[in-house]
Amino acid sequence: MNATLLIAAHEWRRLRAQPFAWTLAAVVLAFMAWQFLLALQAFVDLAPKLGGLKDAPGVTDLVAIPLLRSLSNLLLPLVPLVTMRAFAGERRAATLPLLLASGVGNLRIVLGKFVGAFGYVLVLVALVAVMPLALAAGTTLDLGKIAAALLGLALFAGALTGIGLVCSAWASQPALAAAAAFALSALLAVVDAGARLQGVSNSGINYLALPTHLEPFFRGIVASVDIVYFVLAAALALALATRRLDTLRGSAD
C-alpha cells in the first residue's frame, strides 16, 4: 500500500474510533431523513394535482433533487468540521512530527489526509442518496439526473474538502480552521449574489461562485467546464496545503 492510501486508511481508522465522527453522521442522516420524509409527504399530497399536467415534474424533480440540493447546503458547514483536525489537530496535539519525520513527502501526506476526509464525506453523501434511490422500488426515477446530481455533489464535496484542508494547514487551532473554511466556502457560495440580483449571470464573478457550477448537475447537465472548476479548486487548495507543510517543516512549531 502506498503512503497516501496508508495515511488515508489511518485517517478512517481514527475517525471510526472517535464519537465525534459517528455523532456528526447521525445528526446529518437524521436531519436529511426528516427533510426526505417532509418532501415525500408533500409529493404524495401534490401527486393527484400533477396527474393532469403535461410534462409534470416527477418524484426525481420534487423529492430526490431538492434533497440532494439541501445536502449541498449542509456540506458547507459539515465539511469544515470533518477537515478541521487534519493538520490543526495534529499541530495542537504535537503529533505532526510523526508524519513529517516519516520520510513521506508533503504532497503524499496532504493527499492522504484529503482521501481520508473526502472518503468520509462521500460515505455520508452515499447514505443520503440511498433515501431517494429507495423509491425506485415503487416508482420510476430519472437515474441519469440523480447520477449527474451525485457526481456534482461529489465534486463539490471534493472542492470543500480541499478548502477545509488548506485552512487546517494554515490555522493552529481546529476551531479556527473550521471557522475559516466555512467562511471561505460560504463566501464562494454567495460571491455572485449581487451580480445575480442585477440579473447578471455570465460574468467572471459568476464563474467564481460554487453554485454556478453545481446547479447544472442538479438539472442533469454534466459540463466539462464545471468539472474542471471543481477539480481546479481542489487541486489549488491541495497545492497550497502542501506549500504550507513545507513552511511548517522550516518553522519552530
Place this chain on the structure above:
Amino acid sequence: MTSPAPTLALVQAGRRLAGRAVVRDLDLELARGEVLGLLGVNGAGKTTTLRMIAGVLAPTSGSVRLGGEDLYEHPELARRRIGYLPETPPLHVELDAEEYLRFCARLHGVARGAVTTAVARAIERCELGEMRRRPLGTLSKGYRQRVGVAQAIVHEPELIVLDEPASGFDPVQALRLRELVRGLGREHAVVLSTHVLPDVSACCDRVAILHRGELRHAGEVHASATTSLRVGVARALRADDWRALPMVVAAEPLDLGHWRVELAPGSAIDAFAAAVVAHGFGLTALGADALPLESTFLAIAASDAPAAVA
C-alpha cells in the same frame, strides 16, 4: 580501502529560525553501536539539532548525512533508517498501542507481512504487553512515553533519535529506559537528548554539549572519569599533603572530610588508595567523582566564551 561512511554525520550544519541562528556550524559523527548524549541548557539548540537529524527540519547551512548521503537531498532515507521520538510523543490517542504501532511500522516502510512481528518485538522491548489494547489516551505519562519510544524503534532503524525520553518516568522506569537505550546502542546508532546527567553517564558512550547553538564540548563520556576521585579522609589535610603522593596532580577540598583529587592520566586507583593508607590520611571513602561531566557542563553553561572542541 576507504572506511565506511558514519551512520550519521553533521557537516557544518546550522539552522536559522525567525532570522536568528539557533544552531551554528555543528560537526558531529556517530557510528552504529554508539550512543551519543546531547546536553545543553534550555534554548541551547538541542531540539532544533535533533529535528535536523530526524529529517523534520532542513538545515539552512551545511548538511546532515546518513550513511554518507545527504538527508535533505534524499528525504526518503528517513522513512526506513531513522526513528524519532520528539519531546512530546506523537501519539494518536484514540487508537490503542497495537493499532498505532502497526501504522507507524507501515509508515516507515515495514512490509505488510513483517508488521506483526515488528510490533510484537517493539511492544516486548518497551514492556507494553499489558497495555497493548488500551486506548493511548487512557495511559499514564510514563506508558505514553514508552509507546513513543516503541514507535521510534518499531522499524529497526539504523539511527534512533530520542528527545528527552525519560520525561515523565518514575525511577524504576528511568532505570529500565537506561537498560533499553544501552541495548539499542549495541545494534543501532542512538542520539539521546536529556537534562539528566546520570542518564548520560549510564547510557552514553559519547557526549556533546551545546550552548547557545554552538558545540562547546564533544568527547568520550568516561574518558576522564577515572582520573577524578572523591576521597573521604579522617585527618585534617592541606592541599600540600596530597602533593606528597606522586600520582596526584590536583586536590580540592569539598568539606572538612572530603576532597576531590585529580590523578595523573594512567594512574592506578589501587596504587593511589595504597598511598593514602600508607601516608596515614585515614581513608574513609573512595569513589569515582561523578562530577567531571557535571563540572564541564556547568562551566560551559556559565561561560559565554567559545571553547575548543575536544
